[in-house]
Each structure stands twice: as structure tokens, then as C-alpha cells.
Amino acid sequence: MKVGVIGGGAIGLLVASYLHEQYDVTIYTRRQEQADLLNRQKLRLIKHGNEQNIPVRAIPFGWERVEADLLFITVKQYDLAHVIEQWNEWSETATLIFLQNGMGHIRLLSQLKQRNVVIGVVEHGALKRDDRTVEHTGIGKITLSLFQGQFGRLKRLLNASIPDFPIGYEEDWYGMLTKKLVVNALVNPLTAVLRVRNGELLNVHEYKEMMRLLFTEVCAALALSNGEEAWEHIVRICEKTANNRSSMLSDLEQGRKTEIEAILGYVMEKGNERNIPTPLCQFLFHAVKGMEGRDWNE
Amino acid sequence: MKVGVIGGGAIGLLVASYLHEQYDVTIYTRRQEQADLLNRQKLRLIKHGNEQNIPVRAIPFGWERVEADLLFITVKQYDLAHVIEQWNEWSETATLIFLQNGMGHIRLLSQLKQRNVVIGVVEHGALKRDDRTVEHTGIGKITLSLFQGQFGRLKRLLNASIPDFPIGYEEDWYGMLTKKLVVNALVNPLTAVLRVRNGELLNVHEYKEMMRLLFTEVCAALALSNGEEAWEHIVRICEKTANNRSSMLSDLEQGRKTEIEAILGYVMEKGNERNIPTPLCQFLFHAVKGMEGRDWNE
Numbered sequence: 001m002k003v004g005v006i007g008g009g010a011i012g013l014l015v016a017s018y019l020h021e022q023y024d025v026t027i028y029t030r031r032q033e034q035a036d037l038l039n040r041q042k043l044r045l046i047k048h049g050n051e052q053n054i055p056v057r058a059i060p061f062g063w064e065r066v067e068a069d070l071l072f073i074t075v076k077q078y079d080l081a082h083v084i085e086q087w088n089e090w091s092e093t094a095t096l097i098f099l100q101n102g103m104g105h106i107r108l109l110s111q112l113k114q115r116n117v118v119i120g121v122v123e124h125g126a127l128k129r130d131d132r133t134v135e136h137t138g139i140g141k142i143t144l145s146l147f148q149g150q151f152g153r154l155k156r157l158l159n160a161s162i163p164d165f166p167i168g169y170e171e172d173w174y175g176m177l178t179k180k181l182v183v184n185a186l187v188n189p190l191t192a193v194l195r196v197r198n199g200e201l202l203n204v205h206e207y208k209e210m211m212r213l214l215f216t217e218v219c220a221a222l223a224l225s226n227g228e229e230a231w232e233h234i235v236r237i238c239e240k241t242a243n244n245r246s247s248m249l250s251d252l253e254q255g256r257k258t259e260i261e262a263i264l265g266y267v268m269e270k271g272n273e274r275n276i277p278t279p280l281c282q283f284l285f286h287a288v289k290g291m292e293g294r295d296w297n298e
Numbered sequence: 299m300k301v302g303v304i305g306g307g308a309i310g311l312l313v314a315s316y317l318h319e320q321y322d323v324t325i326y327t328r329r330q331e332q333a334d335l336l337n338r339q340k341l342r343l344i345k346h347g348n349e350q351n352i353p354v355r356a357i358p359f360g361w362e363r364v365e366a367d368l369l370f371i372t373v374k375q376y377d378l379a380h381v382i383e384q385w386n387e388w389s390e391t392a393t394l395i396f397l398q399n400g401m402g403h404i405r406l407l408s409q410l411k412q413r414n415v416v417i418g419v420v421e422h423g424a425l426k427r428d429d430r431t432v433e434h435t436g437i438g439k440i441t442l443s444l445f446q447g448q449f450g451r452l453k454r455l456l457n458a459s460i461p462d463f464p465i466g467y468e469e470d471w472y473g474m475l476t477k478k479l480v481v482n483a484l485v486n487p488l489t490a491v492l493r494v495r496n497g498e499l500l501n502v503h504e505y506k507e508m509m510r511l512l513f514t515e516v517c518a519a520l521a522l523s524n525g526e527e528a529w530e531h532i533v534r535i536c537e538k539t540a541n542n543r544s545s546m547l548s549d550l551e552q553g554r555k556t557e558i559e560a561i562l563g564y565v566m567e568k569g570n571e572r573n574i575p576t577p578l579c580q581f582l583f584h585a586v587k588g589m590e591g592r593d594w595n596e
Contacts, residue, residue: 193491206588210581279577283508290504
């Protein structure tokens with residue numbers, strides 16, 4: 001079975017690392033240099049301090065027609081519109097698996113007529129060390145949910161049981177994404193603005209108060225019914241990832257663009273539609289946008 | 299004329315430096331070591347890179363009755379309750395001049411029956427370098443306003459015209475304090491949480507948006523009528539002090555307690571009385587309280 005992975009970021013490299021053993025994997029990168037490096041020096045996976053060098057095929061995205069049974073689209077939400085424009089160049093029978101954060105990508109998927117589309121939520125910790133190296137910093141799972149069409153050959157993957165790379169299934173894609181969105185909407189901006197690891201949102205009493213205030217606003221904007229359950233879920237995630245720096249904090253530290261639009265931007269939009277004010281979301285949205293591209297240590 | 303200064307912080311040392319030439323000045327310090335150092339090594343004023351060593355008298359606060367015609371109370375708002383308890387030990391004819399930030403101290407002044415009480419607002423930049431050294435980093439002014447009783451011998455000071463230390467007068471103490479409070483409520487918490495100099499609140503478009511959101515909320519909570527005028531005032535202050543680190547940012551950087559209660563705490567209280575929600579104030583209040591006493595560079 002042919003597996004394609006669009007995007008050579010942390011998640012793209014992680015997916016390629018774990019699927020390579022059972023499948024024929026091709027990575028589609030944005031830059032030719034990264035493809036060259038991966039072809040020449042192999043893909044390196046670091047886990048528990050051990051290195052593994054994995055032979056993969058890599059091609060710059062757009063150079064040739066994408067032939068795949070399963071196609072993982074792992075680019076960030078803000079690059080997705082550009083990638084999705086080329087869906088005509090992807091083999092018609094491929095099952096498309098979208099692994100973006102937030103909710104901003106859902107509206108783009110309507111362009112994909114008569115395709116098999118699956119949405120996934122990634123709960124692994126993964127850091128891209130360099131263009132060919134990914135470190136698996138936290139073993140989690142990927143949960144998939146059918147958005148339209150059929151699972152197709154993806155079914156095999158659900159039964160594959162790859163060690164340290166479990167793949168689960170969830171019936172309700174909207175509920176699944178929303179649950180992840182709420183975690184992202186709280187943990188990401190708060191850790192980024194306060195410049196702390198995830199666990200500090202629980203350890204520092206006042207930060208937990210901030211998270212609670214933001215949570216109340218986000219729940220109202222998204223019209224969440226299962227408030228306390230969602231809160232417990234967030235607390236568990238913070239405990240489990242206490243020592244991690246969130247992706248948004250890392251993005252800002254590294255001077256990269258964040259995914260704030262797909263996360264808080266979506267919450268604000270939903271609030272707006274429902275006439276629910278979202279002052280804290282707006283405030284944090286501006287804070288993160290203002291911090292993007294500024295020197296972190298000035 | 300005898301001038302007493304309670305508090306050996308930046309403002310206390312600054313006031314003592316400038317009044318010493320014309321008046322007989324005594325500084326009342328919290329710690330004996332500071333009084334000893336000031337008596338032994340003199341008070342040092344740094345301005346434009348030049349040093350001046352000024353002979354002053356210093357006594358630990360509480361050791362003896364305070365004999366003064368004018369008594370400047372310069373301790374931070376959160377130390378004021380303790381200081382004010384001893385007002386019986388201050389000479390009855392003294393005019394008391396309170397130079398705290400925020401509004402939290404006003405309710406304490408009701409304890410001072412039949413005293414001459416004046417409130418002042420300080421717009422100087424001053425940094426305490428060590429226990430005997432203050433740097434005058436920004437020449438501004440002090441504005442005084444009568445709270446109760448009479449100006450008494452303070453009138454002389456209004457006509458003194460001391461170079462680099464102008465003293466102005468304002469009829470409406472409430473309006474004067476509110477104007478300063480709004481500046482403090484915006485510039486202090488925002489610069490502290492974003493970790494930027496005052497000017498960045500104007501330079502970074504998104505930070506200015508945050509300031510505007512917070513301004514709207516503070517205006518509503520305080521029922522300010524002259525909104526645009528207040529906003530222009532804040533913008534001017536940020537421009538004039540663009541290169542300064544706010545006192546709250548400095549406090550957090552140095553691991554000191556901030557004056558957040560007297561500033562945002564007061565705004566939240568006023569909002570509460572008027573049934574105006576203040577989510578941004580609450581959020582920033584928690585952020586600053588959470589940051590107090592934490593390692594800034596962890």
C-alpha cells in the first residue's frame with residue numbers, strides 16, 4: 001500500500017517514520033533542499049535518546065502527481081489552502097487524512113468533492129530537530145474520524161497496531177475536533193503569553209484562575225454542553241504534559257508563525273455568530289499576533 | 299520649615315534630594331540599616347550621569363515622634379495601612395502629603411480626622427539604585443490636590459520653583475487620581491505581561507489593540523465621561539516614556555511585590571459596584587499576581 005505524507009514538519013516526519021516499516025512511504029516537502037536531504041541522508045527518528053535512520057522517498061510537493069492509497073496532509077492550517085488547491089493532482093482513489101490543529105481547515109474541505117476525507121487529531125509530542133530529524137518526545141495517539149466518503153484502505157491502518165503509534169477511531173468528527181480545539185484554545189495562548197510549561201497552568205493558582213476564566217468564555221462561544229467533562233479533560237492533558245512547552249510557545253520562541261487564527265480566531269468567529277462576547281480571546285489573539293516575529297529575549 | 303519623608307524608596311529619596319536645600323529634611327525608613335547608611339554615607343542623587351551627595355538625617359520609622367511641618371508619605375500602597383496606624387505619633391499641625399499610586403489608599407485616609415491631608419501624583423521617572431542612591435531618570439512633576447483641611451505651610455512649596463522638581467496644583471483630587479489611575483491600569487499590567495517597554499504599546503499594532511480593549515473596559519468600570527481625552531493622555535504618556543520600563547515590569551523583574559491591587563483591584567471593585575463586567579482586568583490581575591515572586595527567566 002502506498003502512503004503519501006504532504007508536509008515535512010514534525011508531524012509529517014513522525015507519521016512517515018512509523019508507517020515506513022509496513023508501507024511504501026513518500027514525503028512531499030515544500031522545499032527541494034529538504035527532499036534532497038531526506039533522500040540522501042535518510043529520515044532520523046529520535047526516541048528515548050536512541051536514533052533510528054529510516055530510508056524514505058521524498059519529492060518536492062507539486063513536482064509530480066501524487067500516487068497514494070492513503071495521503072496524510074500534515075501542513076499547518078495556514079498553508080493548507082495552497083496545498084488543497086492541487087487536489088486534482090492527487091490520485092482519485094486516495095483516502096485523504098487531514099491532521100491540522102484547530103477548526104479553520106474544515107471549511108476548506110468542502111472543495112474536495114467525491115473524495116474520501118478523514119480528519120485526525122494528533123496527541124503525540126514531536127519536535128523537528130532539523131530538516132531530516134524528528135524527536136518523539138511524548139508517546140500519545142492519533143484519533144481518526146470519517147468526514148465524508150469512506151475509510152477505504154485506511155481500515156487496514158486502524159488494525160495495524162504499530163508500537164508507540166496507536167491509531168484510534170472516533171465516530172463524531174465535530175465533537176473530536178472541538179474537544180481538541182478547547183485544549184488548544186486554553187493551553188496554547190496561555191502558556192505562550194505567560195511563557196511557562198503546560199504544568200504551570202495548574203501549579204500556579206492564579207494561572208489556573210486565568211484558564212478557568214478563558215474556559216468559561218470559550219465554552220460559551222462554542223456552545224459546549226459538557227462543560228465539566230471538558231474541564232477535566234484539559235486538567236488531565238496539562239498534568240500529562242506538565243513538563244512540555246506548548247507548540248505555540250515553541251513557535252514564538254523560534255520566531256515562527258503560530259496557529260492562533262485556526263484556534264482562537266475560530267472561537268471568536270463562533271462567538272460572533274452567536275452574539276457571545278469574547279474579550280479574553282480577542283485580547284490573547286492580539287497578544288500572540290503581536291509577539292509573532294518579535295525578538296523573544298529583547 | 300521641617301520636612302519629613304516616610305519611606306526610603308525611589309520616590310522618598312527623590313523628594314528628600316530636592317527639598318533638602320531649602321528645608322530641614324528627615325527621612326523615616328523601614329529598616330535601621332538604611333537609616334544608618336544614609337546618615338553615614340549621605341544620600342546620593344544621580345541625574346544625567348552626574349552624582350550629588352546630599353547630607354540628610356534618617357531615622358527608622360517608629361523610633362520617635364515625627365516632628366514636621368510637611369510630612370510626605372511615600373511608602374507603597376500595600377504598606378500604607380501599617381504606616382497610617384501611627385498617625386497619632388505625628389505632630390498635629392503637619393500637613394500630610396500622600397504620594398501613592400492607584401486609588402486603594404483613599405479609604406485609609408478617612409482615619410485621619412481633623413488633619414490637613416493633601417494627595418499628590420508623581421510623574422517623575424526615578425529608580426532606586428541602592429539604599430542610599432536614587433537616579434532621576436525622567437524629569438516630570440508632582441501635582442498636589444487638597445483632600446481635607448488646609449494646605450497650611452505647604453503653600454510655600456507651591457511657590458518654591460525648585461529646578462527639575464516642579465510642583466503643581468490641581469483643584470479636583472478625584473479627577474487627578476483617576477487620570478493617573480487609568481494610565482497605570484493600562485501601561486503597567488500590559489507592559490508587565492508582555493515584557494516590553496512603554497513605547498511598544500504604541501509601536502506594535504496588536505499591543506495597541508490590546509490597550510484599546512482594556513481602555514474600553516476600564517472606562518466603563520470607572521464611568522469615565524471624557525473617554526477620548528483620557529486616551530490621548532495615555533498615548534502622550536507612552537510616547538514621552540517610550541524607552542522606560544514601567545514600575546510594574548521592574549517590580550516583577552526584581553522579584554518585588556507589585557501595586558496591582560491598588561490599580562486593577564480598584565478598577566474591578568468599581569466595576570463590581572456598577573455591575574460592569576471586567577474580564578480583562580481580572581485576567582491581567584491574575585497574570586500579574588501569578589508572576590509575582592516567580593523566577594523571571596525560568
